[in-house]
Amino acid sequence: MxxxxxxxxxxxxxxxxxxxxxxxxxxxxxxxxxxxxxxxxxxxxxxxxxxxxxxxxxxxxxxxxxxxxxxxxxxxxxxxxxxxxxxxxxxxxxxxxxxxxxxxxxxxxxxxxxxxxxxxxxxxxxxxxxxxxxxxxxxxxxxxxxxxxxxxxxxxxxxxxxxxxxxxxxxxxxxxxxxxxxxxxxxxxxxxxxxxxxxxxxxxxxxxxxxxxxxxxxxxxxxxxxLNASHGFFELRCERQTELIQVLERHQDFASVKEENGLVTAFLKNPLTAEELNTLLFTQGIVLSHLVKRKESLEEQFLQLTANLN
Amino acid sequence: MLRLLTIEFYKLKHSRSSKVLSIAYFVILSFIALIASIEFNLGDFQIRIADQGIFNFPFIWHFNTWVAATLKFFLAIVIVSMISNEYSNRTLKQNLIDGLSKKEFMLSKFYTVIAFAALSTLFIFVMTLILGYSFSDYTEFSIVTREMEFLLAYFFKLVGFFSFCLFLGVLVKRSAFALGFLFVWWIFENISYGILRWQINAETADAIVQFFPLEAMKNLINLPFQRLNFIETAANQLQADIQIDYAVHWYEVGIVSVWIFLFIYGAYRLLMKRDL
The missing domain is CATH 3.40.50.300 (P-loop containing nucleotide triphosphate hydrolases)
Structure with missing residues (x-):
């Protein structure tokens, strides 16, 4: 980008x-x-x-x-x-x-x-x-x-x-x-x-x-x-979804976690790399089938920014 | 200055309509020479125009510049469209973005007006010399060079008229409307004169109207025909009084110069004030 x-x-x-x-x-x-x-x-x-x-x-x-x-x-x-x-x-x-x-x-x-x-x-x-x-x-x-x-x-x-x-x-x-x-x-x-x-x-x-x-x-x-102070978000998928959500919600680096169509989206409030997260989850016995770290697109950021003023 | 002239001539050179009109203008100018060949029979008399004294020095300066000045409308169309095209193609905006200042833009147009007027004046000068030396009864140097101030008047008349066109082009941005406006203005001047003459008197009307732009340009070179021998003779026989002051006066040049300044400066101010 x-x-x-x-x-x-x-x-x-x-x-x-x-x-x-x-x-x-x-x-x-x-x-x-x-x-x-x-x-x-x-x-x-x-x-x-x-x-x-x-x-x-x-x-x-x-x-x-x-x-x-x-x-x-x-x-x-x-x-x-x-x-x-x-x-x-x-x-x-x-x-x-x-x-x-x-x-x-x-x-x-x-x-x-x-x-x-x-x-x-x-x-x-x-x-x-x-x-x-x-x-x-x-x-x-x-x-x-x-x-x-x-x-x-x-x-x-x-x-x-x-x-x-x-x-x-x-x-x-x-x-x-x-x-x-x-x-x-x-x-x-x-x-x-x-x-x-x-x-x-x-x-x-x-x-x-x-x-x-x-x-x-x-x-x-x-x-x-x-543009946006956020550190991006993870998109995750695994077999043991409820446990995953619990782990993420307890973690201090995440601001919020939501689940949609079997895809867990976790928003970061502190920097965290995909490797660190993967290692952490693996040690807790959670094996991921899908792991993507993304930044908000400019469109999402733009809409957030302009929406704040309305 | 040369750069600005180059820019403007480059634009004109590639525009077919401008080129055709400019060439047509100079070709028609040279047709003045054809007046020499006009002959007609009046009863038993065969009258040849060239023999009636119109090509005599110094009168020929007056006659030729007056006839040539009536053809200025050809170039007026070129001048008006050279402004309005910049608006309709939005190239004025592009020119400014490319690094031409508004002042330079205006100057490039004004220099072109001067160049056209100068070229036309030179053309008339050469043609008059040729016609004069071919047909004039007097070719002594002192007579030839008399009344050459008509050339200066001609130059000012053209620059004044073209400056007016330039101003109107900037003001209304469309060539047809600008030329229409010019026509309306001409009617306005004539009606004003009529009203003044009717309400006050002819002298006051003349005194006021001479400051109007078109009238001021007209006064630079008055109608030359009353000066012709045969008309003077005829008038004397009819005991008609046609005492007309046909000379070029400094104040006439002065009034037109003021208008030239006002038109060009006015067009410049308009351009500065406008957002494109």
Whole structure:
């Protein structure tokens, strides 16, 4: 689940800092007092239900939405936002290109805007498997191809950070799979990624850190595995079930035990490895036929976190 | 500045409709030369337009710039659509995300307006010289260079008009509506003039209306036909008084310059204020 944590960068380098960023649309508080930091080398997910302020937040740091109050700074804050954005690659909501230009022509324009050499165009088109369509007009592309072209465009400047806002929205399963593979490859190369999504498994599959927002308010920001203080749970099955439950309930490391369809689920309150538990039970004469240690999925954690506020 | 111009021209270069319209504009501009070949018979007289003095220096500067200015609508469509397309394709948003600032975006459009106006002015300059030297009765250098301020007026007139289009494009975001708005505004100016003239008097109406953007641009180059010899003669015979001040005045250029500033700055402020 955390296969893409990048530990190459021991030195913490801040890429983006948000300080009490707030956006009101009339009475609606789209984003409220949001603060968090993005550090180099991590893969971040911004999680939140639809309309929770993800895109507005990204819009503000990307210079297209004016903040009501608060501020943000890119890198060390010495450069203007639009210059900093030349070191950023971003795609938002849906791909926006000139429909009458070909893929390569569109990318060339982006190169001129970003002040980078156009020699990388073919290389980036190759990454997103669009090289054979480089001379086709953008208007002839399918949504999946448009989205991939947007990723190629965002990569042109070899960005310090890649921002993706709902990159798989509206795609078919094949398209979703392609995009995720591309993102994973980019992440494994050490590029910092900020991925906004309402799809939890998407974030779970690629992110090491999450920022969870709901109705414009930050609920959590930090590593995915510290999201919930719990130490996970065991799923157990054996012949002598009643004895097993008794043993577990007496053990100081377990918070609760429940049984469902012959499967015993025991929630930990202190760390305990599967080996330790197995040894312990074996010495007590309980032989397990099924032993799995699991962590709550991000979805379960997310639902717990958002439910707490209701 | 060159980078911004390159960006904008790259966008225009690949847009077929912009390209067709721009080329059509310059082709039609060159058709002014065809006026030279117009001949018609009036009873026993054969009248050749070119011989009526319209191609005489220095009058030709006035005549050509006035005729050419009426064709500015072709480029106006290009200018308006070059803004509204950025909105409808949502590429404005993408441009900003890619690292163009809103100021740079506005400047790239304004530089393009200036480039179009300058190109058109240069085109008219060259064409006028060619036509003039072919048909003018006087080709002394001192006469040729007289009244060349009409070229300057022409340039300002174009920049002013295109800036207005640019502003409307940013304001309403859709080309058809922007051009419609332009037409409505033109009607508004005329109605205002009518009301002022009817309620107060012609002098006051003229004095007020000259500050309106379209009227100010119109005043830069007045209708040239009253200056033609045969019309003057005819008017004298009819004892009609057509004393018209056709010269280019500094304050006319001044009023248009203020409008150019207001339009471009206004468009910039609108862009800054808006969330995309």
């Amino acid at each position: 955390l296969g893409n944590v990048n530990s190459k960068n021991t030195l913490l380098e801040t890429i983006l800092t948000l300080n009490n960023l707030t956006k009101h649309y009339g009475k609606v508080k789209a984003v409220n007092d949001l603060s968090f930091t993005i550090e180099k080398g991590n893969v971040y997910g911004i999680l939140g239900p639809n309309g929770s302020g993800k895109s507005t937040t990204l819009g503000m740091v990307l210079n297209v939405v004016n903040a009501t109050s608060g501020n943000f700074k890119w890198f060390d804050g010495t450069d203007t936002t639009h210059n900093a954005l030349k070191k950023v690659g971003a795609i938002i909501e849906r791909p926006n290109f000139y429909p009458y230009m070909t893929a390569a022509q569109n990318l060339e324009l982006v190169c001129t805007i970003k002040d980078v050499d156009p020699s990388k165009i073919e290389e980036k088109l190759e990454i997103v498997h669009l090289l054979d369509r480089k001379d086709s007009k953008f208007s002839t592309f399918s949504l999946g191809m448009k989205q991939r072209l947007a990723i190629a465009s965002a990569l042109l400047n070899d960005p310090e950070i890649l921002i993706l806002d709902e990159p798989t929205n509206g795609l078919d399963p094949q398209g979703i799979h392609q995009i995720r593979e591309i993102i994973k490859n980019i992440a494994s190369g050490g590029t910092t990624i900020l991925l906004a999504s309402h799809l939890l498994d998407e974030v779970e599959k690629v992110c090491s850190h999450v920022v969870i927002i709901r109705k414009g308010v930050k609920l959590y920001a930090g590593p995915v595995d510290e």
